[in-house]
Amino acid sequence: MKNLLLRTWLTRGWLARLLWPLAQLHGLAVRLRRALYRCGMLESCRFGLPVIVVGNVVAGGAGKTPLVMALVRHLQAQGLQVGVVSRGYGRSGHESLEVRVGTPVAQSGDEPALIKRATSAPVFVAKKRTDAVRRLLAAYPSTAVVVCDDGLQHYALQRDVEIAVFDDRGVGNGWLLPAGPLREPWPERRQQGLDLVLHTGLKPAFEGFTSGRQLADHAIAADGSQIALTALQDRSLVALAGIANPEAFFAMLRARGLVLEQTLSLPDHHDFGADDLAACAGKTVLCTEKDAVKLFGKPGLASLQLLAVPLVFSPEPAFFAALDALLAPLLSQLPSGHGYQTA
Structure with missing residues (x-):
């Protein structure tokens, strides 16, 4: 961000x-x-x-x-x-x-x-x-x-x-x-x-x-199980995103009727450390699929519910x-x- x-x-x-x-x-x-590549002075491969x-x-x-x-x-x-x-x-x-x-x-x-x-x-x-x-x-x-x-x-x-x-x-x-x-x-x-x-x-x-570009109707847990976004509408949620434009993800979550108690905007390709989720213990945390490929393998997830919300790109x-x-x-x-x- x-x-x-x-x-x-x-x-x-x-x-x-x-x-x-x-x-x-x-x-x-x-x-x-570009000119050097086109004339062959810089090598390119087909x-x-x-x-x-x-x-x-x-x-x-x-x-x-x-x-x-x-x-x-x-x-x-x-x-x-x-x-x-x-x-x-x-x-x-x-x-x-x-x-x-x-x-x-x-x-x-x-x-x-x-x-x-x-x-x-x-x-x-x-x-x-x-x-x-x-x-x-x-x-x-x-x-x-x-x-x-x-x-x-x-x-x-x-x-x-x-x-x-x-x-x-x-x-x-x-x-x-x-x-x-x-x-x-x-x-x-x-x-x-x-x-x-x-x-x-x-x-x-x-x-x-x-x-x-819209969010899927469900979120995915680390074990592959799914939960409908409508089932999360009565919860206070934390959302995090380590992408180029985190606010776009947060806006799409809110547009689905979700209440975000806290949002965490992180740099694109953020390398998550042990302390990044420490303050989220006991909470339901929503993230992007891009973040999930790193977070689902982290230790300490038992203290919170981490869910990835897929993006439907059409x-x-x-x-x-x-x-x-x-x-x-x-x-x-x-x-x-x-x-x-x-x-």
């Missing part, structure tokens, strides 16, 4: 104007780097199968990991073998590894762990996403499609479909970091290989597809139709129409 507030502060007023020269240098560096990259043009979370899970389920429903790769932000090591259900979250990162549990797809993490793809294909040679969680700016991995996710912030003040929230120039980036734009907020700032049908149209020729082994070719 502190990082989100800092980014909001930086995008407003005199400080943003003060940092504008640095933003201009950032823009030059971004354009130069792996001979469709690669979908899901990411953000703005700093901070906007819903890319829920979209990755929705994409994987959509492709699995078509009978396709799908693999997922990620850097595994916040994990303790840099080695390339397969994320399994029992892999400690400290080794995998919270988002890869959540994707694995939610989809059962093969998930590999590595400091370099190209290394993760190599490990994935070596272990699962029948993989038909690779979905990359984040990595829109990781041009070392050539891609066939690029998807950018935006929330209600849109592009903010339209300036690059550090004067604004943009990682890359906009709308210039939209004309340079970006295939699909998905808005996850209530008020899309510009043209693109939309997705619904891109509009037209989005999936557009995706399928892009993938059809690739899956038929026709040449890709774009990418970061080196030859």
